[in-house]
Amino acid sequence: MHHFFVEPSQIRDKRILITGDDYNHIKNVLRMKPGEEIAVSNGVDGREYRCGIDEYTEREVVCTLRFVKEADVELPARICLFQGLPKADKMEFVIQKAVELGAYEIVPVAAARCVVKLDDRKAAAKVNRWQGIATAAAKQSRRGVIPAVRGVMDMRAAIEYARGMDVKLIPYELAEDMSRTKKLVEAVGRGQSVAVFIGPEGGFEEREIEEALAAGIEPVTLGRRILRTETAGLAVLSWLMYQLES
Numbered sequence: 001m002h003h004f005f006v007e008p009s010q011i012r013d014k015r016i017l018i019t020g021d022d023y024n025h026i027k028n029v030l031r032m033k034p035g036e037e038i039a040v041s042n043g044v045d046g047r048e049y050r051c052g053i054d055e056y057t058e059r060e061v062v063c064t065l066r067f068v069k070e071a072d073v074e075l076p077a078r079i080c081l082f083q084g085l086p087k088a089d090k091m092e093f094v095i096q097k098a099v100e101l102g103a104y105e106i107v108p109v110a111a112a113r114c115v116v117k118l119d120d121r122k123a124a125a126k127v128n129r130w131q132g133i134a135t136a137a138a139k140q141s142r143r144g145v146i147p148a149v150r151g152v153m154d155m156r157a158a159i160e161y162a163r164g165m166d167v168k169l170i171p172y173e174l175a176e177d178m179s180r181t182k183k184l185v186e187a188v189g190r191g192q193s194v195a196v197f198i199g200p201e202g203g204f205e206e207r208e209i210e211e212a213l214a215a216g217i218e219p220v221t222l223g224r225r226i227l228r229t230e231t232a233g234l235a236v237l238s239w240l241m242y243q244l245e246s
Contacts, residue, residue: 046144
């Protein structure tokens with residue numbers, strides 16, 4: 001079944017209106033006919049609104065609500081992935097897969113060793129594109145919410161943003177004791193917020209690690225092998241997803 005996101009204001013009791021790019025996609029690409037059923041979410045409450053297409057106006061797909069399916073696809077903890085900016089288009093891959101694995105939000109981090117350097121104009125354009133990728137991934141994976149891609153932050157701003165989160169982890173190549181990592185991950189509970197910091201190619205500078213540890217962020221090991229930046233975050237998210245859903 002095709003799944004679309006709308007603004008909460010577009011859901012009006014039994015009537016749901018779909019506009020913009022999705023209007024064109026439903027009418028001219030999918031060529032859906034009145035009576036066919038689609039799933040709609042407002043990106044906020046996590047619910048899935050099942051509705052039938054009634055008609056097409058000049059700018060809207062007019063649908064009638066059939067029933068509401070309570071959300072059961074979101075992780076019971078809110079995970080924020082703080083991803084050091086990688087080279088090339090790796091960030092797009094990371095965002096797409098992080099959304100599929102249940103991340104609640106993604107924060108791009110301009111760490112000291114990032115090869116990619118973005119000025120304000122380029123950063124704004126990138127974030128806009130990354131948000132589009134997150135939205136598309138949320139549709140594909142039938143998420144109830146659209147994970148937010150925040151503006152690019154430096155490491156200090158990212159640490160400050162994470163300060164109030166319940167659990168804060170930073171995979172670090174000098175960290176040891178996998179049993180400690182296992183204990184920290186398995187202690188994550190329902191309703192908690194979790195920050196996961198992933199360094200860019202070359203990792204975090206020692207100064208950045210020191211600042212993170214001073215802020216209460218826990219260094220953890222992910223095993224005996226060195227993982228690429230685009231692999232490490234997904235490994236942690238997969239582990240957390242298994243822990244929270246099992």
